[in-house]
Amino acid sequence: MMAEIKFTKMVAAGNDFVVIDNRAQKIANSKLSLLAKEICGRKYGVGADGLLILEKSRNADVKMRIFNPDGSEPEMCGNGVRCAASYSARGQGRLRIQTRAGIIEAEVSKNKAKAKAKAKAEVKIKMLQPKDISLNFPIKINKRKITLNFINSGVPHAVIFVQGLDKIDVVNIGRQVRFHKKFLPQGTNVDFVQFIDDNNIRIRTYERGVEDETSACGTGVVAAALLSALHYSLFAIRRINVHTKDGEVLRVGFNRTDGKFRDVWLQGKANIVYSGVYYV
Numbered sequence: 001m002m003a004e005i006k007f008t009k010m011v012a013a014g015n016d017f018v019v020i021d022n023r024a025q026k027i028a029n030s031k032l033s034l035l036a037k038e039i040c041g042r043k044y045g046v047g048a049d050g051l052l053i054l055e056k057s058r059n060a061d062v063k064m065r066i067f068n069p070d071g072s073e074p075e076m077c078g079n080g081v082r083c084a085a086s087y088s089a090r091g092q093g094r095l096r097i098q099t100r101a102g103i104i105e106a107e108v109s110k111n112k113a114k115a116k117a118k119a120k121a122e123v124k125i126k127m128l129q130p131k132d133i134s135l136n137f138p139i140k141i142n143k144r145k146i147t148l149n150f151i152n153s154g155v156p157h158a159v160i161f162v163q164g165l166d167k168i169d170v171v172n173i174g175r176q177v178r179f180h181k182k183f184l185p186q187g188t189n190v191d192f193v194q195f196i197d198d199n200n201i202r203i204r205t206y207e208r209g210v211e212d213e214t215s216a217c218g219t220g221v222v223a224a225a226l227l228s229a230l231h232y233s234l235f236a237i238r239r240i241n242v243h244t245k246d247g248e249v250l251r252v253g254f255n256r257t258d259g260k261f262r263d264v265w266l267q268g269k270a271n272i273v274y275s276g277v278y279y280v
Helices: 029-039 078-089 170-178 218-231
Strands: 004-012 015-021 050-055 062-067 093-099 102-110 120-126 131-141 144-152 156-161 189-197 200-207 212-214 239-243 249-257 260-279
Touching: 004 029, 004 078, 015 078, 029 050, 029 062, 050 078, 062 078, 078 093, 078 102, 078 120, 078 218, 078 260, 131 170, 131 218, 144 170, 144 218, 156 170, 156 218, 170 189, 170 200, 170 212, 189 218, 200 218, 218 239, 218 249, 218 260
Parallel strands: 015 050, 062 093, 156 189, 200 239
Antiparallel strands: 004 015, 004 260, 050 062, 093 102, 102 120, 120 260, 131 144, 144 156, 189 200, 200 212, 239 249, 249 260
């Protein structure tokens, strides 16, 4: 017997998600990992970089869980939180979203320049306090030393500053860094970043759990912006525009006091693409 699951497809900076409102707890926790593997499939599923499950929360307006296409459940996802905020607000307003990494504040505003039918919104989220920053350390990949930088911007990210970003073998190098012994057992996401000027950088990302390059990654965008401010000694800069693979620009803002980043935020569009029914 087939079961019907209602879903909404959303996209934020090229990151696509299947959103399921499970606040009525119709889908058991034990089924979510397997559901993610099936529904995120590009050929036989809906196709997505991740499955977002919305649940009731005692401490926030809504709880968001994210499952990768391989069934794993990371702590949070920046673009996923922005989609969850847009979906939950259903218009505009402020709300608090609970994740495994902590509670994230979000502000949703309508994009009046776009058609309402497109269900486009501008979403700004306050990120969690970044931690575990480590700069300019080497690892060996194929007997070659690569200089990395590391930050946890909600989830772990290794950042590599490069020239000629378009020519980088993101999947091959990214996979080797992702599974490198230094980052065991949880592994890391890997971002390749090219400096444009003091206020602009470009990024390509290999995402843990997707195990491939994605069009964008919210926590990766934040990681790249913060580490760029450190790497290039941008002491006066408080906002960096991050140009993603698909060309969409996400904005990252922050303050620096006592050598630490504070009030970090991420802003960009989050769009509802369509709704449907998935048969299990």
